[in-house]
Amino acid sequence: MNVLISGGCKNGKTSFAQDIAVKLSAGGKRYYVATMIPYDEEDRKRIDLHIKDRANMGFTTLEIGRDISSCLYGTNGTFLVDSVTALLLNEMFPSSHSGEADENAVKRCIEGLLKITEKAENAVFVTDYIYSDAIRYDSFTQNYRKSLAAIDKKLAEVCNTVIELCAGNVIFHKGGIVL
Amino acid sequence: MDFIIGGAFQGKLEYAVKKHKLDDSDIFTCSENAAVSFERKCIYAVQEFTLYCVKNSLDATEIFRNNRKKWKNGVIICEDIFCGVVPLGADMRAWRDMTGRLCAYLSSEADSVERIFCGLEQKLK
Numbered sequence: 001m002n003v004l005i006s007g008g009c010k011n012g013k014t015s016f017a018q019d020i021a022v023k024l025s026a027g028g029k030r031y032y033v034a035t036m037i038p039y040d041e042e043d044r045k046r047i048d049l050h051i052k053d054r055a056n057m058g059f060t061t062l063e064i065g066r067d068i069s070s071c072l073y074g075t076n077g078t079f080l081v082d083s084v085t086a087l088l089l090n091e092m093f094p095s096s097h098s099g100e101a102d103e104n105a106v107k108r109c110i111e112g113l114l115k116i117t118e119k120a121e122n123a124v125f126v127t128d129y130i131y132s133d134a135i136r137y138d139s140f141t142q143n144y145r146k147s148l149a150a151i152d153k154k155l156a157e158v159c160n161t162v163i164e165l166c167a168g169n170v171i172f173h174k175g176g177i178v179l
Numbered sequence: 180m181d182f183i184i185g186g187a188f189q190g191k192l193e194y195a196v197k198k199h200k201l202d203d204s205d206i207f208t209c210s211e212n213a214a215v216s217f218e219r220k221c222i223y224a225v226q227e228f229t230l231y232c233v234k235n236s237l238d239a240t241e242i243f244r245n246n247r248k249k250w251k252n253g254v255i256i257c258e259d260i261f262c263g264v265v266p267l268g269a270d271m272r273a274w275r276d277m278t279g280r281l282c283a284y285l286s287s288e289a290d291s292v293e294r295i296f297c298g299l300e301q302k303l304k
Binding site: 004156157174 | 185186188189190214258259261262263264266267270271274275278294296297299
């Protein structure tokens with residue numbers, strides 16, 4: 001079973017995804033694939049909160065900022081990829097967060113993520129919904145939004161279940177899962 | 180009229196083209212620099228037209244209401260730009276408000292309303 005979870009910020013997506021991953025794994029191996037590469041103290045605090053939140057849930061943490069399908073080497077079970085948003089950021093801007101965007105980033109992300117949907121017993125993907133506000137973004141940001149949307153749409157196509165979290169409430173856009 | 184809303188890059192136009200078998204000549208794409216035309220079956224990117232209205236002190240909802248006959252059997256597509264935080268700039272605030280009001284009007288007039296999320300259809304009406 002493959003599940004895509006999207007929605008706005010600070011919505012409970014990660015906690016919800018963890019619960020789903022635990023359920024899907026049915027006692028089997030489960031991996032938390034952390035894609036965020038910390039750059040400052042704020043990032044590190046955020047990561048610490050996530051680590052505390054999933055303590056005692058039986059996840060093995062894999063820190064993988066790029067080349068996402070490498071999480072499959074020597075592993076098998078249920079994978080929670082958190083998040084597609086951070087993965088794309090790392091793949092688009094490999095050297096630092098400024099500079100030119102790597103135009104092959106979307107292709108690499110999609111190939112890697114699709115490999116996970118094919119090979120893993122179960123996968124849960126967390127992404128961010130960043131598409132509905134009244135801002136005229138610069139071309140840099142627009143390119144990033146468009147790229148993330150391309151990955152989201154591909155994942156939504158191949159996943160059995162697509163969920164939007166809205167203020168902690170669950171909207172099923174595709175499939176379903178007994179919670 | 181079929182009203183299609185959703186976020187940026189979510190696949191709204193692709194959905195409309197497939198569902199209504201549209202080709203390029205059926206689609207009018209709005210611009211922030213020009214008035215809307217009601218002569219084609221599908222009016223796309225209505226949020227650009229509402230920005231044009233803000234810049235030219237026009238009321239988008241009134242313009243649509245006055246031309247209801249022309250679009251009542253058509254397809255209208257708009258980005259739901261009114262979900263995010265209130266923008267700091269007065270023009271952007273007016274744009275957001277005007278788009279929200281127009282979408283509420285178009286939803287009420289529509290025979291069907293869909294929201295497109297990651298390329299998937301969510302039936303709203």
